[in-house]
Amino acid sequence: MSKKIMVSFNLNGKETDVIVEPRELLIHTLREKCLHTGPHIGCETSHCGACTVDFNGMSVKSCTVLTVQAEGAEVLSVEGLAQGGELHALQEGFMQEHGLQCGFCTPGMLMRAYRLLQENPDPSEEEIRYWMAGNLCRCTGYQNIVKAVQYAARKLRGEAVETSHPLMTADTH
């Protein structure tokens, strides 16, 4: 076993130190050391995108990033998406437009869409489908995910949106 290394990065706004073997994958560190189990493992070959987190302003598949590569990085996971008790517009959108079913792909979808909307605040359906193609979903057929992203885009642009879900605040169960 090779010697362990201390790695410091910012996770959802919080300075985080972990001690890992160089071979440890970021997804395992997030899930098992940081206890952030939102990012999921669906394929381990960087096809499914369930492990997607925002990493220094990029959407990355954390199953294919070494934790040691995260030294000094800014990492945002789905757990950090809601701010000050307020759900992110994307989280609202997914609930409002029925953009999820089993929920397993959802954290990855949300984090990918989060970065997409930073880069393109008004994406067409075609653009959403193209720029979300790194995330697999087996339940929804993507149609409502597209709607959910469009909903969030509208809301983030300050346009009116219908919010009929009664549980639109963070942490309600």
Place this chain on the structure above:
Amino acid sequence: MIPRPFEYHAPRSLPEAIALLSEYGDEAKLLAGGHSLLPMMKLRFAEPAHLIDLGKLSELKGIRESGGEIRIGAMTTENELIWSELLQTKCPLIVEGARQISDPQVRYRGTLGGDLSHGDPGNDHPALMMALGASFVLAGGQGERVVPADGFFLGTYTTQLEPGEIMTEIRIPTPAPGTGYCYAKLKRKTGDFATAAAAVTLRISAGAVSDVRIALTNVAETALRASDAEHALQGKPLDDATLAEAVRLAMAACAPVADLRGDAEYKTAMAGEMTRRALTSAYMRALH
């Protein structure tokens, strides 16, 4: 899906990286985007004792133009290529090609230099670079050398990169205004390698094709230059007959390996179809 243990090195400068590479030699592997090497290590087909991460070498990033050349740092990512206004205006073929590579998350990590150094005939940049007449800057202990893309790829996973060398920059003669271009790729789904793909650049002078370059992806041991097809087109108008002849010659150059994407016959035929598509749309683009 767990890699074997290894030592990790994150050099801060190119000389440091080269020093590490020569120090550990065979035992060391370079880590760029990691989307070929890490999966390989997770399946334990690869077990380098030392991993040298080029991620901190900012000097290997960036896209600029100087002296009629577009110069791209080897660690420039696919998305950076796609979003580059310089490339969109002066070398749109790279943008069109990069957009067809893998998926968005992988394009944030995957790098141009990594794609080329890997020497996989399924990668898309080798053909794109051949079609653009690019050359590569290779840095090693003995200094720098510049080699043309054409001839750089020796076999599957073998290139002219010597042990201890790192690809640092890609140089592309800025395409003349009015150059027609196209990358036509047939794949089973997003994220797949090409069943076959064709990269084309050409110009039209006096109604005839000139300066045409055709390169093919994933239909031989390496990316392939379809020289015979190019010669057949040179100085001719792109009518049905010349197009058919060029396609025939491009197919003749193919020697694909059968896999779940199809047998050799299908892949060869698809190389022909992609060549036809790429030539046709490059021609249309050159006209307008």
Place this chain on the structure above:
Amino acid sequence: MGNLDTNLDRLAALEGMGCSRKRREDPRFIQGKGTYVDDVKMPGMLFGVMVRSPYAHARVKKIDKSRALAHPGVHAVLTADDLKPLKLHWMPTLAGDVQAVLADEKVCFQNQEVAFVVADDRYVAADAAELVEVEYEELPAVVDPLTALAADAPVIREDIQDKQAGAHGARKHPNHIFTWQVGDKDKTDRVFDNAEVTVTQDMLYPRVHPCPLETCGCVASFDKARGDLTVYITSQAPHVVRTVVGLLSAIPESKIRIISPDIGGGFGNKVGVYPGYVTSIVASIVLGRPVKWIESRAENLSSTAFARDYHMSGELAADRDGRIKALRVHVTADHGAFDACADPTKWPAGMFHVCTGSYAIPNAFVSVDGVYTNKFPGGVAYRCSFRVTEAVYLIERMVDVLAQKLGIDKAEIRLRNFIRKEQFPYTTPLGLEYDSGDYEPALKKVLAAVDYPGLRAEQAARRADPNAEWLLGIGVVNFTEIVGAGPSKMCDILGVGMFDSCEIRVHPDGSAIARMGTITQGQGHQTTYAQIIASEAGIPASVITVEEGDTSTAPYGLGTYGSRSTPVAGAAIARASRKIREKARQIAAHLLEASPGDVEFDLDRFVLKGSPGQFKTIKEVAWAAYNNVPDGLEMGLEAVDYYDPPNFTFPFGAYVCVLEVNRYTGETRVRRFYALDDCGTRINPMIIEGQIHGGLTEGFAVAMGQELPYDEAGNLLGATLMDYFVPTSVETPHWETDFTVTPSPHHPIGAKGVAESPHVGSIPCFTAAMVDAFAHLGVTHMNMPHNAYRVWQQCRALGLTRQ
């Protein structure tokens, strides 16, 4: 009784059946706070990985685990020899066969479980698994089921080599599992002998995999002090798992707690009991520590539960007008190395005998031969009821083949053969009684919506143009599903009847908790079940908590698969709610000082007949139930219902697919897909539409790309998400949905179930459209998957490619 507006407000406040209530599951999922099995972390938890066979068929000569055991951090390495004393090296399957938990002297499929390594964490376990040295002696493999019964075929299952009969009757060969026959053979044969027209068509429904995004896994924790076993597990049927574990371990079920937490999709993959579960439980008992096992994607695609793999041969007899007189079918079913098929005990081919479809076919005979091959076991219902996808595929293909032979339009021939509305309940020649249906209006609605005549005209023009690069194909399908297994007189699993259950407790404040024997895997039970209770018992859905998946709290149920939740558990919920309502009526009458006959239920209250101003709300009644009930009535407000359905339900639908095919490359693009579904009473339209989108997308994946190809030595090729086709948002078509409503007469609320219909119906529709693109050139059938390579081969055979 109050003015209209206030009634509407009260109705809205209930959020009952028929409204698109937003999902109560969502808040935890969109915040990353779901709890899936791999999220479960227990103190002292260890991690287990499987050592698997590289060979499809081989003797295990020697296993040396000394190097693995010596590896730091390794706690145990289990092999068959360790399980033998516990009699756990083999386990019963759902189909009456046995399956090796860990290879006992030989392996019968590639990646079969050989040893189980338990270590501190998954990193150490992965390192140690490589150190287990297994010596094999390779044996010839049987990959093609059509050759499995050859006289000289290698014997796969030496453990039962001499058994003359299996769970489903006589075996005629060591690799033969069963022959299952339904219908009147002689009568059917006679009709064929005298038929004006007959057609025959062979077709392969390839081996595919449900591939949920979450793979299978578990966390087993045996508490030595208490003697309790707790297992968190990815199961669509936790109660059945508890019974199986009880049988295997001899631990009383009262000491076993099976918990299906959030499940990341099932689609049939999570019905079975897999070796990894058993070895984890054994390891936990032996080591006295929790043990987690999570399979990798490659393990999932190569060892836990395939679907389909039916080699089908169909025949139709008809008159010259295309009126079908008889259907004859033979199937060779490839069950892999162990018969672990998820089917009701009595029916080794599930409900394949629904294969007469939506048509009034007077005579039919079906014969199915199940065989062993050196492939991994399974045969689960991949987003469908047991073998219904295969059955619907067969009949819909055969009807098209007949239409082409007779030159009759493919929609017209269906209209001519439909079972008519007045014929329901309709008993098929294969013995099923369809509850209700109204096929003709459904099909006509769809044909009008897509301008079917216009499409055919466009197709004719396209066919007339020799330079057309894109061929146009139009698929028409009118399917009938059979779901809601099922009547216990016909359906049981391991002897347990396939009823389902519901238990409702109304609290003093009028809120309630309801528990069921099913388990949601994305269907939204927490949302929709509450809607049923709201409508039936007048308790607002917003104050109803729905709980499933914990065998220590939920009533016994058979679980969620085969679209049985709404048809079976849904009925139990409605009936339990009505029991609540009736007790509430007595309490309300008592409070109103009237007789129960004089109060009537109105949405959320009981009103004194004739005096609308006098009423007691359910909320008021709930409080009274705990302090003021009429003499002789028990306190409290609770109800339990175990529902054994009198029959299956038969949802149906009409689909049209418009497909374009590139003759030079084999590329296809779905131009339009219009899906009309009739699932009876609709509980939540939003969720129904979501289920249909998902089913259509999985159908698209199966038809256009999914396959598990084997080489002749039994090596599974392409078991990664690189090769195994799971479409992304780019490949997935845009779906158009529509509906009609034909309630089930025997279901308490008339609901039939929906989630699987779009999968069952869309797959033959894609094939129909694909074949239709080439029909004018004499093509009657093309086997799936319709990927570009295979389609191009068809084009080349027809001389359509560039020569």
Place this chain on the structure above:
Amino acid sequence: MKVVLEKVFPLAATADSAWQLMQDIEAVAGCMPGAKITERIDDTHYKGTITVRLGPATMSFKGDIEVLDLDPAARSLHLTGKGADATGTSAASMDLVAAVQASGETCELTGRSEVTMSGKAASLGGRLMGPVSEQMLKQFVANFAARLPALPAQQSASPAGTAAANSQPPQPSVTPEAAAQPSELNGLALAWAVIREWLRGLFSRKTA
């Protein structure tokens, strides 16, 4: 995954010298590309390894070699090799029948090989077995020819040159140990193909 190949190669040596060499099992086994005898159990049973390196990938098979038949009359040799890789996830076996026939001055080597792959290797790289076993047979002959005392004034007609692009013509040698080096190089050359396909099949991702 099984591939059967049969080929005839002209050798620039006399039938007797070829047969002489063929009876030296360790030398013959050493001719198997990338293979190396590690232990001699008896006249007909040996243990050996084959190690393959390609770019970032490495794979190492170890297993048994058995001589099934050595027929002086027909001047033919029949041997099999079976092995598993270090991780126990893949296995490979080869059945080789080699025979020498005189043809005038020189002779012909007839080779029949049957290569079978199982497990991860076959699942992910099996489609390349055809070309690979062809390479294997050619290089077996190339190495074999290289070990023969060449006839004067005449270069070996063995197809060494047709071996994979980067392989070097093996140097003539009499001792297996010395010969192991070039033969392993050839092993690399051909094993390339297999591993390349694993990588391609497995790792959708371009860009290292």
